[in-house]
Amino acid sequence: MTVQDSPARTAVLPDVVARGRLFIGGDWRGASGGGTTEVLNPATGRPAAAVAAGTTADVDAAVAAAREAFDDGRWSGLSGRERSRVLARASQLIRDRAAELALVESTDVGKPITFATVVDVATAADQYEYVAALAQQLDGPVRETPLPAHAFTRRVPLGVVAAITPFNFPLVLSSTKIAAALAAGNTVVHKPATDTPLSALLLAEVLTRAGVPPGVFNVVPGAGATLGDRLVSHPDVNKVAFTGSTEIGAHVAALAGRGLRPVTAELGGNAANILFADADLEKAVGTIISAFVFNTGQFCMAGPRLLVERPVYETVLGILKGAVPGVPVGSPADPATVVGPLASRRQLEKVSAMVDAARAAGGEVVTGGAPLELDGGYYYRPTVIAGLGSDAEAVQEEIFGPVLTVQPFDTEEEAVALANGTPYGLAAGVQTSSISRAHRVSAALDAGIVWVNSWALLDPAVPFGGVKAPGWGREYGPEALESYTRTKSTLIGLG
Incomplete structure (x- = not known):
C-alpha cells in the first residue's frame, strides 16, 4: 500500500x-x-x-x-x-x-x-x-x-x-x-x-x-x-x-x-462483479479495484463481491495481492490520494469488526485486513479476502468499507446464482469479451443497474435504483x- x-x-x-x-x-x-x-x-x-x-x-x-x-x-x-x-x-x-x-x-x-x-x-x-x-x-x-x-x-x-x-x-x-x-x-x-x-x-x-x-x-x-x-x-x-x-x-x-x-x-447494496476467464484481465482488475475502493468503499453501488471463473481464480488473486497495496492511501487534501479515511470512527469500528469476523470464519486475508494509523484519522487498509463461503457475513451483508471478498465459480449459471444470492439487488457487474454472454448474464442478474466491462458509470439521464432490500x-x-x-x-x- x-x-x-x-x-x-x-x-x-x-x-x-x-x-x-x-x-x-x-x-x-x-x-x-x-x-x-x-x-x-x-x-x-x-x-x-x-x-x-x-x-x-x-x-x-x-x-x-x-x-x-x-x-x-x-x-x-x-x-x-x-x-x-x-x-x-x-x-x-x-x-x-x-x-x-x-x-x-x-x-x-x-x-x-x-x-x-x-x-x-x-x-x-x-x-x-x-x-x-x-x-x-x-x-x-x-x-x-x-x-x-x-x-x-x-x-x-x-x-x-x-x-x-x-x-x-x-x-x-x-x-x-x-x-x-x-x-x-x-x-x-x-x-x-x-x-x-x-x-x-x-x-x-x-x-x-x-x-x-x-x-x-x-x-x-x-x-x-x-x-x-x-x-x-x-x-x-x-x-x-x-x-x-x-x-x-x-x-x-x-x-x-x-x-x-x-x-x-x-x-443498501452488496453488488457482485462477475469476472469471466475471457475478459481482458489487466483492464478488468483495474475496474475491480476501482469498484471496491472508490469513496473508501462507502458507496451503495460499490463492487465488494468479486466472482471469478475458476481457470483464472488464482491468477486474479495474485494480481490483486500485488496491485492493491499500491493504491495511494492518505490525506484527502493530497490530490494524489485515492483512498481517504472512513467517514467516522463508528464506521471504522464496523469495518474492522466485519473483517475480523471474516477471518474467524476461515477467510484468508490476501492483503490489508487492519486499520492504518495516520494523523489520528479513521483509515482502513484496502483489503482482499478469499476462501469464504456464500453464507459468510462479509459476503451476505454490506460492509461499506474498502473490502473485497473473492469467490470462484465454474459455470455461468453458478455465477448468476451466487450474484443473486444475497438480499441486495442494487447493482452488478460483468467482465467479459463475449457480447452474447454480456447480454445473457446482465439480463439474468437481479439488479437495478448492470455495468459491463466498466463500473459506476452514472449519468443524470440514466435511471438507477434497486430491487429486493x-x-x-x-x-x-x-x-x-x-x-x-x-x-x-x-x-x-x-x-
Whole structure:
C-alpha cells in the first residue's frame, strides 16, 4: 500500500458553513433549543465545525415554511420554463464554486479532494442542469375517449417533499432528490446526515443566490432518529425521498405508510462483479479495484463481491495481492490520494469488526485486513479476502468499507446464482469479451443497474435504483422527475 505523506490540511470553511445555522423560510437561524453538534474531520478525528442541532420544533417550522411556499404558488405556480432558468443558474453556481464545495465535502466526509471535485461537485452540477431541461417538458397527453368530452392529463407537483440523505455522498445524494423535486414544482425540507451536514448548508446559499424563493428549500440538521421520524410522519409532508440503510429505510417506509405518503427509498447494496476467464484481465482488475475502493468503499453501488471463473481464480488473486497495496492511501487534501479515511470512527469500528469476523470464519486475508494509523484519522487498509463461503457475513451483508471478498465459480449459471444470492439487488457487474454472454448474464442478474466491462458509470439521464432490500423507485432520468408528480386528469364536456 502506498501511504501519502502529506498531512491533512486545516480547512478554512466558507462563512455560511462555519456559522452552521439552520436554514428555514429563507432565514439563517440557530436551533430552537440552542444546541449544537460537533462535526469531526475524519482525516484527523478533530472538530471541523459546530452545526446547530435542530429539534422537532425546528422541523415543524421548516415544514410550515415549505407548506406556505407551496400553497401560495411562489414556486409551484411558476411555469416549467421559469423554474428551469433558476435551476440552470444553480448548476452554473455549483460549477463556479467548485473549489468551496469540494473542500467542504472533503472536510466533512474525508473524501479525496480530487474525487470531490471531479466526481461529486461535477455530478451535482450535472443534476441541476439535466432537470432544468426536464422542467420544461412536464406535460401530459390528450386522451382519445368515446365520452362527449375533451380529455387531457397534466403532471402536477406533490407538495412538500422530505429529503433525507446519508453520510457517504452528501452533496450528490442531496442534489439527486432536491433537484428533481424542485424541477417538478415541489418545496423541500432537507434533513442531511448527522455526521455530514456541511455541504447542505452551502447548497442552501447556492440555491438562494440562483433565485429559489424563501421557504422553497429548507435545511434542518440534527439527530437522525428524532428529526427524521418527525419529518417523515408530519401531516403536511406529501412525499418522502430517502437514501440510507435497509433497516432504517424499512422504518421510514412504515412511518410514511401510516399517512399514505409515497416513498422513494434507495437503500443498501452488496453488488457482485462477475469476472469471466475471457475478459481482458489487466483492464478488468483495474475496474475491480476501482469498484471496491472508490469513496473508501462507502458507496451503495460499490463492487465488494468479486466472482471469478475458476481457470483464472488464482491468477486474479495474485494480481490483486500485488496491485492493491499500491493504491495511494492518505490525506484527502493530497490530490494524489485515492483512498481517504472512513467517514467516522463508528464506521471504522464496523469495518474492522466485519473483517475480523471474516477471518474467524476461515477467510484468508490476501492483503490489508487492519486499520492504518495516520494523523489520528479513521483509515482502513484496502483489503482482499478469499476462501469464504456464500453464507459468510462479509459476503451476505454490506460492509461499506474498502473490502473485497473473492469467490470462484465454474459455470455461468453458478455465477448468476451466487450474484443473486444475497438480499441486495442494487447493482452488478460483468467482465467479459463475449457480447452474447454480456447480454445473457446482465439480463439474468437481479439488479437495478448492470455495468459491463466498466463500473459506476452514472449519468443524470440514466435511471438507477434497486430491487429486493435496496428499496424501490428510481433516481435520475425522467423516471425520477415523474416520482415527484402526480397525474391529474381533466375532462371538458362537449355537450
